[in-house]
Amino acid sequence: xxxxxxxxxxxxxxxxxxxxxxxxxxxxxxxxxxxxxxxxxxxxxxxxxxxxxxxxxxxxxxxxxxxxxxxxxxxxxxxxxxxxxxxxxxxxxxxxxxxxxxxxxxxxxxxxxxxxxxxxxxxxxxxxxxxxxxxxxxxxxxxxxxxxxxxxxxxxxxxxxxxxxxxxxxxxxxxxxxxxxxxxxxxxxxxxxxxxxxxxxxxxxxxxxxxxxxxxxxxxxxxxxxxxxxxxxxxxxxxxxxxxxxxxxxxxxxxxxxxxxxxxxxxxxxxxxxxxxxxxxxxxxxxxxxxxxxxxxxxxxxxxxxxxxxxxxxxxxxxxxxxxxxxxxxxxxxxxxxxxxxxxxxxxxxxxxxxxxxxxxxxxxxxxxxxxxxxxxxxxxxxxxxxxxxxxxxxxxxxxxxxxxxxxxxxxxxxxxxxxxxxxxxxxxxxxxxxxxxxxxxxxxxxxxxxxxxxx
Numbered sequence: 001x002x003x004x005x006x007x008x009x010x011x012x013x014x015x016x017x018x019x020x021x022x023x024x025x026x027x028x029x030x031x032x033x034x035x036x037x038x039x040x041x042x043x044x045x046x047x048x049x050x051x052x053x054x055x056x057x058x059x060x061x062x063x064x065x066x067x068x069x070x071x072x073x074x075x076x077x078x079x080x081x082x083x084x085x086x087x088x089x090x091x092x093x094x095x096x097x098x099x100x101x102x103x104x105x106x107x108x109x110x111x112x113x114x115x116x117x118x119x120x121x122x123x124x125x126x127x128x129x130x131x132x133x134x135x136x137x138x139x140x141x142x143x144x145x146x147x148x149x150x151x152x153x154x155x156x157x158x159x160x161x162x163x164x165x166x167x168x169x170x171x172x173x174x175x176x177x178x179x180x181x182x183x184x185x186x187x188x189x190x191x192x193x194x195x196x197x198x199x200x201x202x203x204x205x206x207x208x209x210x211x212x213x214x215x216x217x218x219x220x221x222x223x224x225x226x227x228x229x230x231x232x233x234x235x236x237x238x239x240x241x242x243x244x245x246x247x248x249x250x251x252x253x254x255x256x257x258x259x260x261x262x263x264x265x266x267x268x269x270x271x272x273x274x275x276x277x278x279x280x281x282x283x284x285x286x287x288x289x290x291x292x293x294x295x296x297x298x299x300x301x302x303x304x305x306x307x308x309x310x311x312x313x314x315x316x317x318x319x320x321x322x323x324x325x326x327x328x329x330x331x332x333x334x335x336x337x338x339x340x341x342x343x344x345x346x347x348x349x350x351x352x353x354x355x356x357x358x359x360x361x362x363x364x365x366x367x368x369x370x371x372x373x374x375x376x377x378x379x380x381x382x383x384x385x386x387x388x389x390x391x392x393x394x395x396x397x398x399x400x401x402x403x404x405x406x407x408x409x410x411x412x413x414x415x416x417x418x419x420x421x422x423x424x425x426x427x428x429x430x431x432x433x434x435x436x437x438x439x440x441x442x443x444x445x446x447x448x449x450x451x452x453x454x455x456x
Contacts, residue, residue, distance in 0.1 A: 005137040005269050014189060015129055015138065021183045022122035023145040028176030029118060030153025032058070035173060036108075038158070039166035044101050052351075054101075054108050059347040061112025063340040069117045070124070070336025074329055077199045078121065078184075078191050086181025088114035093174030097167040116177055118184065119146070119342075120335040125189035127323035127331060128196070139319045140268025143312040147261050151254070196328040203329045210326050210334065214387050217380045218325070219341040221276045222318040224376040226345030228287050229311055231353035231369030232256075232304075238354075238362035239294045248297035255301050256308045264312025276317040277380045283310035284373030291363040315342070 010016055033055055040051035072081050092111035096104055122142055130138045160169040197203045236253065240246050267274075286307035293299035319338060326334035352372065353365035 002269055005134070006141065009130065009134050009137045009141065012130060012134065012138075014187075015126075017187060018122065018125055018129065018189045019141055019145055021180075021187050022118060022142070023149055025116070025118040025177075025180035025184060026146060026149035027153040027156065028173045028180065029116065030150045031157030031169070031176075032173055034154045035157040035161055035166060035169045038161040039097065039170060040101065040104070042161075043097075043166050044104070046101055050101065054105055056347060057105055057108035058112040059343055061109040062115050063112075063343045063347075065113035065115060066117060066120060066339040066343070067333050067336035068113075070120055070332035070334070070339075073117075073121070073124070073191055073332035074199070075202075079188060081117065082181050082185045085114050085116045086178060086185075089116050089177045089181070090174050093170050093177065097170040116181055116184075117336070117339070118180060120332070120339040121184065121189070121191075123319050123323070123338070124191050124331050124335045127335075128190045128193045128328075132324065135323060136270070136273060136316070136320055137268040139316045139323075140264050140312070142319070143264045143316045144261055144268075146315075147257055147264070147312060151257050191332060192328050205327050205329050207330070210330055212325075214383055215322070215325055215334075217383045218276060218318055218321050219337060220376055221280050221380055222315070222338060222341040223345040223348075224284070224373045225276075225280055225311070225314045225318070226342050227349035227352070228284055228307075228345075228369045228373040230346040230349030231365060232287060232290070232307075232349075234350045234353040235357060235362060235365030235369070236300065236304075238357045238365060239300065240297060242362045243295060243297070245297045252297055252301050252304070256304045259305050259308030260311035263309030264316060266309075267313035267316055273320065274313075274317055275384050276314055276321055277377050277384050279310050279314040279317055280373060281377035281381070283307050283314055284370045284377055286310070286370075287373065288367050288370035290370075291366040294363040 036054055036058065037048070037051040040046045040054055041048060044050075069081055069085065072084075089111065092107060092114075096107055096111065099107065123139065126138045126142055127135065157169055157173070160172055192198055233253070236256070237246070237249055240249050240252065284307075290300065290303045290307065293303040319335075322334050322338045323331065349369050353369050356364040356368035
């Protein structure tokens with residue numbers, strides 16, 4: 001019974017192939033950040049701050065490029081964008097491994113801008129392939145497979161970078177993205193549902209029709225969620241290092257990812273959708289509570305359970321909300337903005353947690369990112385409550401109350417019906433008197449004689 005939503009979703013045409021190809025396509029993308037860092041530090045002999053600048057440039061480029069690529073998909077279709085981004089990414093990873101630092105810094109902006117949109121495309125296609133009733137478990141599966149990609153990609157990137165070397169790892173990422181782009185091109189998942197207006201129609205909708213305050217609020221919640229996640233990543237390493245238990249970093253991180261997987265799986269089985277902010281708020285508050293477990297790795301792992309279990313559900317809820325709030329002809333751009341908010345949150349969370357850890361102590365990283373997440377949730381909650389109140393008011397006013405004219409007409413009709421019934425009763429009485437008991441009309445038959453009101 002618990003698996004029924006997933007069985008029904010996976011039984012839909014092309015869903016399994018989409019999730020498989022998207023999961024594999026995300027692995028080299030997930031490895032890119034750690035490989036770039038190791039290349040700048042090991043091959044270019046720069047410090048970690050310089051590596052962070054390259055990562056930030058790549059992130060900024062990606063944040064700007066994601067909605068632009070999404071808009072191109074809305075207007076030109078998926079395959080032209082896949083060709084453009086795949087070729088651009090292969091060129092970037094092939095050339096970047098052999099250029100000096102300043103050139104790499106500039107190239108990172110363009111490399112991020114033209115990044116393969118595997119994440120946004122998968123979510124856009126899920127919205128096109130699934131009816132709204134089954135979209136929640138589909139997005140939950142997408143979040144689960146994303147977790148698997150991020151559990152696999154960085155580990156493989158570190159393995160190759162510390163073995164054959166970072167340059168080989170960069171070339172490997174380029175090869176992986178080439179295969180990913182070809183796989184998505186061959187699969188060619190739909191970006192519009194069969195009943196929606198096709199891309200070839202050239203339909204356009206103004207941004208103001210869907211870029212509402214509530215949509216911006218969903219993006220803020222999405223950004224806050226990944227800010228908390230990336231900040232927790234950094235803080236866990238800092239806390240374990242200070243307590244002399246840095247060797248337990250891998251197991252604690254793995255458990256944290258497992259909590260997210262299980263939480264995402266459980267959320268996908270729910271019949272009722274929860275607002276993303278209703279998941280963000282407890283996740284952020286519970287992240288601050290993790291600061292109590294800095295003394296031992298096992299206590300840290302236990303305290304990460306509740307906030308970790310809310311990670312994937314929060315991302316799932318935000319993607320589901322974006323897909324339902326956006327018209328089909330703007331869904332690519334909307335999913336691109338959603339992807340940008342994810343990226344911006346990741347970029348901000350690490351430095352914020354690091355600043356708090358350096359200024360006070362490592363456990364304050366949890367407090368810093370959890371506190372920011374809580375503040376954003378508190379700012380968004382009134383918008384969500386206002387929307388629900390407006391929806392309830394709309395539902396109430398959609399059923400009009402009877403007017404005075406209608407009441408008068410109903411009264412007139414009732415009076416006419418009563419008159420007709422009285423006349424009929426008198427006729428029945430006369431007939432009964434003439435015909436005797438055998439000719440009497442049953443009471444039920446008299447009561448069901450239609451009145452004039454029945455013809456209105």
